[in-house]
Structure formats: structure tokens, C-alpha cells
Amino acid sequence: MRKNKTHDLSLPGVDPSVYLSDNYVVLDFEVYVGDGHFGSSLDPRNHLALACYSNMATGGMRSHWGGEFDQADLCRAVEKADFIVGHNLKYEYGWLRRCGVDISRLIGFDTQIAEYVLLGNLAAGDPEHGVPRTSISLDACCIRRGLASKDPIVDIWIKNGISVADMPRAWVEGRCKQDVKSTQLLFKLQREALRRSGRVHLLYTRCLLTPVLATIETTGVHLDAERVRETTASYRGRLAELESEFAALTGGINFRSPKQVAEYIYDTLGFEEPKGRDGAPKRTPGGNRIANKRVFDSLKAKTEDQRRFLEIKRDIGHVSSALSKNLDYFQEICDERNSIFHAQLNQTVTATHRLSSTGIPEVSEKSVQLTNIPRAFKRLFNARRDGWLIGEVDGAQLEYRVAAFLGNDPRARDDISDPAFDIHILAGAEATRRPYEECYAAYKRGEEWAIALRQWAKIRTFRPLYGGSSGTPDEQRWFAAFKERYSVLADKQKDWVYEVLEHKELRTPWGLRFYFPTARLSSTGYCNVGNAVYNYPIQSLATAEIIPIAIIHFWHRVRASKFEDFIIPVNTIHDSLVCEVHPDYVEQFRDICRLSFGHDVGSYLARVYNLHFDVPLGAGIKIGTHWGSGEETKYEYSKAES
DNA sequence: TCAAGATGCGCG
DNA sequence: AAAGCGCGCATCTTGA
Numbered sequence: 212m213r214k215n216k217t218h219d220l221s222l223p224g225v226d227p228s229v230y231l232s233d234n235y236v237v238l239d240f241e242v243y244v245g246d247g248h249f250g251s252s253l254d255p256r257n258h259l260a261l262a263c264y265s266n267m268a269t270g271g272m273r274s275h276w277g278g279e280f281d282q283a284d285l286c287r288a289v290e291k292a293d294f295i296v297g298h299n300l301k302y303e304y305g306w307l308r309r310c311g312v313d314i315s316r317l318i319g320f321d322t323q324i325a326e327y328v329l330l331g332n333l334a335a336g337d338p339e340h341g342v343p344r345t346s347i348s349l350d351a352c353c354i355r356r357g358l359a360s361k362d363p364i365v366d367i368w369i370k371n372g373i374s375v376a377d378m379p380r381a382w383v384e385g386r387c388k389q390d391v392k393s394t395q396l397l398f399k400l401q402r403e404a405l406r407r408s409g410r411v412h413l414l415y416t417r418c419l420l421t422p423v424l425a426t427i428e429t430t431g432v433h434l435d436a437e438r439v440r441e442t443t444a445s446y447r448g449r450l451a452e453l454e455s456e457f458a459a460l461t462g463g464i465n466f467r468s469p470k471q472v473a474e475y476i477y478d479t480l481g482f483e484e485p486k487g488r489d490g491a492p493k494r495t496p497g498g499n500r501i502a503n504k505r506v507f508d509s510l511k512a513k514t515e516d517q518r519r520f521l522e523i524k525r526d527i528g529h530v531s532s533a534l535s536k537n538l539d540y541f542q543e544i545c546d547e548r549n550s551i552f553h554a555q556l557n558q559t560v561t562a563t564h565r566l567s568s569t570g571i572p573e574v575s576e577k578s579v580q581l582t583n584i585p586r587a588f589k590r591l592f593n594a595r596r597d598g599w600l601i602g603e604v605d606g607a608q609l610e611y612r613v614a615a616f617l618g619n620d621p622r623a624r625d626d627i628s629d630p631a632f633d634i635h636i637l638a639g640a641e642a643t644r645r646p647y648e649e650c651y652a653a654y655k656r657g658e659e660w661a662i663a664l665r666q667w668a669k670i671r672t673f674r675p676l677y678g679g680s681s682g683t684p685d686e687q688r689w690f691a692a693f694k695e696r697y698s699v700l701a702d703k704q705k706d707w708v709y710e711v712l713e714h715k716e717l718r719t720p721w722g723l724r725f726y727f728p729t730a731r732l733s734s735t736g737y738c739n740v741g742n743a744v745y746n747y748p749i750q751s752l753a754t755a756e757i758i759p760i761a762i763i764h765f766w767h768r769v770r771a772s773k774f775e776d777f778i779i780p781v782n783t784i785h786d787s788l789v790c791e792v793h794p795d796y797v798e799q800f801r802d803i804c805r806l807s808f809g810h811d812v813g814s815y816l817a818r819v820y821n822l823h824f825d826v827p828l829g830a831g832i833k834i835g836t837h838w839g840s841g842e843e844t845k846y847e848y849s850k851a852e853s
Numbered sequence: 854t855c856a857a858g859a860t861g862c863g864c865g
Numbered sequence: 866a867a868a869g870c871g872c873g874c875a876t877c878t879t880g881a
Binding site: 280465469566735 | 867873876
């Protein structure tokens with residue numbers, strides 16, 4: 212690997228011990244809400260109204276009524292502090308950015324994220340297994356600790372959309388100052404709790420990501436209006452055709468109604484309900500007959516009516532959901548918002564601490580979040596400036612590699628390091644009882660059957676990693692082969708389950724703790740939360756620690772190189788980062804991707820997490836005119852190279 | 854009439 | 866008895 216001076220990355224501080232300093236500023240803002248929502252800094256109709264902040268270095272509470280261009284004292288205070296403290300700091304970062312502060316240099320301690328880290332997976336809860344969500348609102352955090360709660364009157368006003376402009380100033384100011392005081396007390400208790408339980412570095416890393424997300428949210432994503440127009444028109448035409456065909460065939464049932472569809476297929480068409488091994492029909496949790504895609508794929512048509520119905524039903528569901536969930540919104544955005552839309556990236560929602568996303572209604576009430584856009588529609592996104600490109604980097608087979616590391620499985624390690632090993636080919640080969648070499652060679656020669664086999668296997672390959680065991684005989688053959696091949700990993704996962712059954716808690720090697728208060732073992736040896744226990748550590752280390760660490764380093768490397776006007780992150784989905792890239796900065800983009808998703812992750816995990824991640828990491832990079840276009844280049848990184 | 858629950862389907 | 870995990874949004878159904 213060639214030497215690159217960007218190795219001496221200067222992250223702001225890069226040390227969680229910064230939180231031990233007493234030079235910090237606690238802050239809370241009130242906003243004039245003009246968008247009818249929550250006063251996000253993204254919306255130009257919203258304006259900063261009041262800033263209250265407590266400066267620990269100088270002492271005393273300050274408050275200042277003023278807009279985002281009238282907060283010079285606040286800006287100076289936060290820039291001089293070692294870190295800032297607030298509840299849901301992404302909001303404050305967004306406003307500080309509008310105030311003109313360089314938020315990349317501001318370290319945060321977010322008390323909402325701190326509570327989320329302390330709670331492990333309990334903030335998300337697990338209603339399916341009888342664990343309710345735990346609120347991490349400032350009020351809830353304070354009440355749990357016996358601290359003062361919010362002024363209920365002002366709280367009700369704000370929750371009901373009353374503008375700050377219409378409330379008595381003294382009341383608003385009183386509430387804002389109270390929130391700052393509560394936040395500071397909460398911070399001190401959380402800092403101690405995190406320190407005692409060895410989780411400060413987790414909070415620190417989450418908080419380093421926050422300004423990156425605030426910036427991505429502000430930037431938004433850009434649609435190719437011409438492609439959106441063509442695609443929407445074609446989908447609408449197709450839906451109209453399918454609707455009339457469907458109506459003619461069924462006599463006018465509503466294809467969106469699972470109830471009507473179930474009646475039609477089981478009563479009118481006479482399909483048999485799918486049955487479990489015991490012979491009883493499989494039903495929805497509510498006891499209704501199932502009418503979903505899985506069932507339709509398993510039904511075998513015997514009559515012409517049945518065959519046509521299955522065909523049309525499959526297409527109509529796909530086309531109508533594409534329109535109502537994506538294309539209608541995209542069209543609005545192209546027509547009325549210059550083809551750019553925004554969404555939130557949430558840090559405190561999921562059980563495994565990966566991000567989630569929420570759409571933002573911009574024209575009608577519709578919204579689209581950024582993590583479940585159909586792959587077929589990635590091609591509708593391009594860069595907002597002519598001639599620019601879209602670059603996407605993802606962690607190659609990240610969860611597989613993380614599993615190999617956590618399980619310390621020698622076979623998995625060897626497989627990952629072997630350039631002639633393809634796990635999807637192995638899955639296909641095992642399932643169909645063919646020799647691996649034959650399938651691999653045919654795949655490499657580009658033979659169609661081998662490509663199809665690999666495609667078939669791909670969606671099943673890692674099911675056994677998360678406890679999957681049921682399926683067709685072919686599938687089950689692979690699942691068994693997987694568990695046998697990676698038996699060391701499988702045993703480690705069983706150990707996790709034993710630990711959970713004994714302690715109702717799982718302590719991960721990097722410090723995050725998961726809690727399973729309702730864990731129990733049935734008389735048949737089945738653990739009610741077993742599959743979650745198999746999954747959480749792997750999903751979490753991969754997509755809640757490693758990818759955020761990579762993204763943080765990516766962002767700071769771009770800024771340290773002064774490329775921030777040429778390489779602009781616009782989205783992240785679990786294991787990937789999407790950027791708009793100036794055509795002259797493609798090589799720089801590749802270099803920064805390789806370093807941040809490889810070297811930086813390893814060195815940060817060792818230094819800050821005391822975790823020596825010794826399975827090689829890889830990155831896949833695609834660059835093209837539209838999202839998802841262009842040939843993928845794969846990079847492998849191992850410590851030996853550095 | 855409206856909110857909450859159930860269901861289906863998109864992504865990693 | 867059977868059983869991959871994690872999410873958010875649109876639509877229909879249910880129940881007050």
C-alpha cells in the first residue's frame with residue numbers, strides 16, 4: 212500500500228477522557244416553529260428564538276433571545292469549551308451550524324444518547340417478548356432519577372403546536388433554563404454511570420457521529436427529475452392495466468385488503484391454506500388467514516384462473532406499493548422542491564444501536580425514509596450539480612467478518628482470507644449437493660446456471676447465522692452445513708444464550724450490554740429470545756460501531772484534506788455511505804474510503820475500545836452518474852499492510 | 854369519525 | 866408447535 216499523508220488524522224481530540232474536563236457548556240434552544248412540526252433547523256421557515264446555556268468555565272446561566280444570526284456570545288462560548296452537553300444534540304448541532312459555528316470541531320455529550328447507551332436495548336424494548344419501550348426523553352430521564360421534571364403547562368403548549376412567540380417570554384425562558392439545569396445534573400449522573408460500567412467510549416463514538424448526521428440531514432438527497440417522471444408514468448400506466456385486469460378476474464375485490472384477498476384465494480379459488488408440520492394451518496398473529504407474498508410464492512396454481520390470479524396479484528402489489536410509498540413522493544419533490552428531499556437519521560431508536568431513518572413530509576403528508584428505498588429506484592438518484600457523480604462505499608460482507616471475529620472461528624477466518632472462496636457458491640453447492648469446485652468454476656466462467664444458483668443462495672446464506680433453521684430440504688441442508696462448518700462460532704452463540712438465560716444480560720467484548728429480562732428456556736430447550744441473542748452482537752458491532760467509526764473518520768479525513776466542497780455525504784444505510792463526488796475527486800474519494808473503512812476502524816477500535824479486531828475488513832466502492840451505477844471495486848484491508 | 858392495531862412490504 | 870434479526874410507511878380493519 213502506498214504511503215499517504217492523510218494517515219495522521221486529526222480528529223478533534225479523539226479521546227473519551229475529554230468528558231472529565233470541567234470546561235463544558237450545557238445548552239438548550241427554543242425555536243419559532245414555522246413548518247408545523249418540531250422546529251428542525253432543516254426548514255428555513257423555522258428560526259432560533261432563545262438560547263439558554265450554562266458555561267461551566269465561567270459559571271452562571273446565560274440566556275439570550277435572538278435569531279441564528281444574533282448569537283455571537285453563545286458561539287464564542289461553545290467554541291471555547293472542551294465539549295457541549297445537551298439532550299438530543301443533533302437538534303442543537305443543526306442550529307449551531309445555522310449560527311455559523313464549525314460543528315465538526317465541537318465534541319458533544321448527548322444526554323439522550325447517554326441514556327440510550329446505558330439502557331442497551333431497553334430503550335427500544337421488545338414488545339413481542341413482553342418488554343415495553345423505555346422513554347429516554349429528558350423528562351423521563353429526570354423523573355427516573357428524582358430530578359425536577361418539565362413545567363407541564365409549557366410542555367403541553369409545545370406538544371400541541373403553540374408557537375413560542377405566543378407564550379409569555381418569562382415562562383419560556385424559565386422552562387429553557389430549567390432544562391439546562393436538569394440536563395447538567397443528568398449529565399453528571401450519567402457520566403459517572405458510564406464510567407463505572409466501562410461504556411464512556413461508546414457514548415463518545417455515538418456523539419462523534421452526531422454532527423456528521425446533522426450535516427447529512429441538512430444536505431438531503433437529489434432525484435433525477437427526468438427519470439422520476441418516466442418511471443412514475445410507466446408505473447401508473449402499468450397499475451391501471453393491472454387494476455382493470457384484477458377487477459375483471461375477481462369481480463372487484465380490493466387487492467390492498469388482506470382480508471378480502473384471503474377470502475378470495477381460500478374460499479373462491481379454493482387454494483389450500485399453508486400448514487405447519489403439525490397439520491394446523493399457519494395463521495397471522497391475530498389468527499387470520501395469511502395472504503402475504505410468502506404464501507403466494509408457495510401456492511401452486513392448478514387452474515387457469517388460479518395461475519392468472521397469482522401472476523396479477525404479485526405484480527399489482529409490487530407496482531402499487533412502489534407508487535404509493537416512493538414514486539408519488541418523488542414526483543412531488545421533483546415538481547415542487549427542486550428534486551431535493553430530506554429525512555432524519557435517528558441514533559436512539561433501535562435495539563442493536565444501528566441507525567434508523569424517518570421521512571420528512573415536504574409537500575403533502577407523504578414521506579420517504581432513507582433506509583428502505585427499493586434497490587430498483589437507486590437509479591433515480593443523482594448528484595445535484597451537473598457532471599458530478601454518486602459514490603457509494605460499503606463494508607464488504609461485514610456481518611460475516613464480524614461473526615468470524617466474535618466467534619473467533621478459525622474456519623471462518625480462513626474462508627474470509629481465501630480469495631478463491633465464495634460463501635454464496637458454497638451455500639448453493641451444499642443445498643443442491645454439487646461439488647463446490649464445480650460450481651465455483653462454472654460461476655467464474657459466467658455460466659448462467661451457476662450465476663442463478665449463487666443468486667438463489669445469496670438471500671439464504673446467512674439465515675443460519677441468526678438462528679434460521681426451517682425451510683425446504685435444500686435450504687435445511689445448507690443451514691446444517693453452515694453450522695457444522697462454523698461450529699466454533701455456533702458454540703460461541705450458544706454460550707451467549709446460556710449467559711442470557713443465567714444473567715438476563717449479555718456483556719459484549721466492546722462494552723455494550725444487552726438486557727433480556729423475559730429470557731427463559733422452554734421444556735423443549737428453546738430459548739424465547741435465542742435468535743435475538745444470536746443476532747444482536749453481530750448486527751450491533753458491524754453496523755452500530757464499525758460503520759459509524761468508518762463514517763466519522765471518512766468525514767474528518769475529507770475535511771482535513773479540504774475536500775468538503777467536492778466529496779459530500781448524502782446518505783448512509785446500515786453498512787454503506789453514499790456521497791456526491793466532484794468528477795476530479797474520484798481517486799481522492801477512493802483513497803479516503805479505503806483508509807476510513809479499513810485502517811481507521813482497526814486503529815480506533817484498538818485505541819478507544821481496546822478491541823483488537825484482527826479479521827481483515829473490506830470495502831466495496833461504486834462510482835457512477837447515479838446511485839448504484841458503475842462497476843464495484845473491492846478493497847481488502849489487513850493490519851499487516853499498515 | 855378517529856386512533857390504534859394488524860398486515861404487508863421495502864431495505865440491510 | 867414452530868421459530869433468522871433489525872427497522873418505517875401505507876393501507877385496511879377494528880373498536881370506542
